[in-house]
Amino acid sequence: MGVWAVIKLSDVSVVYRKGEENEKCALKNATLQISQGDFVIIVGPNGAGKSTLMKVLLCELAPTVGTYYLNGKSMRGFSVTQVARWVGRVFQDPNSGIFPDLSILENLSIASKKGVRWLRFRSCPQKAVSLLSLLGLGLEKNLNTRAGDLSGGQKQALAMIMAIISDPKVLLLDEHTASLDPKSSVKVMELTRQINEQFGITVVMITHNMPFAEQYGNRKWKIEEGEVYEYEYRPPVCLTRSENPFPLVGDQRRCAPKCV
């Protein structure tokens, strides 16, 4: 090992309606470790516990038993908004990750900060705009476009850029390509790969799209009836510091030195 574990679940179980007749164990004694730079793909049938795992990682749900460590710190008692400092997320609905009534620039300006903000006038976050230009969608030229007027793929791409602007440790993706057409999904997946490989951001992704699950990611997990199995492992792909073409993103984005 030696690589810093970003996420660690030790013996985590989640039981819904505990003590009642229809009690359901959604996650059973999950003990997992995700290292920095990993790209984890999670597959599994509906109701297997994928979303429960995601909720635990987002602190929307506290584990019934066990502890969730993020960055080596126990997250017990942390709220969604507190965890948001380290975790970025993009969900299935393209409108859930962006603010549809605001312009692209305003969206970026909200995303470029985490936590409480005050009465400073919003400035154009230069880093955000340069990240946006990476997409190659031409969004950076139309910063005053209403975000709700973008296409589904563009919205998801914008949502992912917004999720990574402020240096999260982990990016959680819950079927983020599910509502997109095949062409847009591939584009969004390529962006996901880019985020993982070039910026070294740890990605945890749920998908039902098996071709994507095979093509992407270095660790593959399967969840069945609340139990997590790892069925494939490859060392993560990352760039070294000198190869990073986007120095704006900052040094901490690099993978740990021991990463291959």
Place this chain on the structure above:
Amino acid sequence: MLGIVEQGLILGLMSIGVFISFRIVNMADLTVDGTFALGGALCVRLFSLGLNAPVSLLLSLLAGAGAGILTGFLHRKLKINVLLAGILVMTMLYSINLRIMNGPNLPIPKTSVSASLGTFEQVAGKDPLADLFEPSAPVAAPQKEIAKHRTFENIFLGTADGQDLLLLSAIVLICVALTGLFLRTELGTALRGFGTNPSGLESFGLPKTLMTLLGLGLANAFVSLSGGIFALYSGFADVTMGQGMIVTGLAVVMLGEILFVRRKLVYGIFAPILGGIVYQGILAVVMRYGYRIGFRASDMKLLTALFIVAVIGFGLIQTKKRMKGKFRLSTIFGGGVGRD
């Protein structure tokens, strides 16, 4: 004529509050009815206790913000539906307002108004709602006479030059400017983002509760301020003065949006002001000539509510045509309106 614009400005100021809760925070906040009367009651009470008018207005503004924050708290922390939370606080405020005024209404004591104001009694003697809802022909005539030394300016600045309009415009302009500036700050942008996607904001570290309290507090601060100004302007506060204000405010906001297409945010805030003045104008015309078709003053609320229904209905038809949402009233009617 002047009276219409002045009352329109006061109504517009109140509608900024409705605009903030309905359009920016996207919550149907019914506290407004109670807060408007709270602003009036507290302002007149504080004024008659010897505080000067600006301070009384400021304190009633803070009280209004407090009422909004209470609604937000009930909604977020006790998980009460925002409509019910608003109604609960509104009901609480009814009793509180009666306590504040120690009765159903409270005139500004004559002694606290300077001697130059001989006509004050004429104003104070009227029904408090007369100015807002019944500027009919018989009332219009004495209004002109009083216009030279209106009470509001006298109370506010201690002078009597009949420059109510100027003073009210200045207050409203300052409020609009401050709101416009606020909505351009980081916090203001986040508040607007909250209105379109509350859960999305959480992933950027801003709790829903904080934004709800901020939005509803701000909205009700404006309503309360406007209630205070209205009470000072018309000479007294009444416990029923806020009745139906939410509907009037919403109608004003919609009227403003129809007249003033919201392309930029700055105009969006001006829309309620313009809507308020136009609403008062329409009201005056309807009151003046409406009797010919058998119209009564008491029919106005029916008309106002029907106007809102018509605007929403028309908006829906438009939406279906263009498949593009314009009116965000999903909080009331459940489900988005043709959002892409």
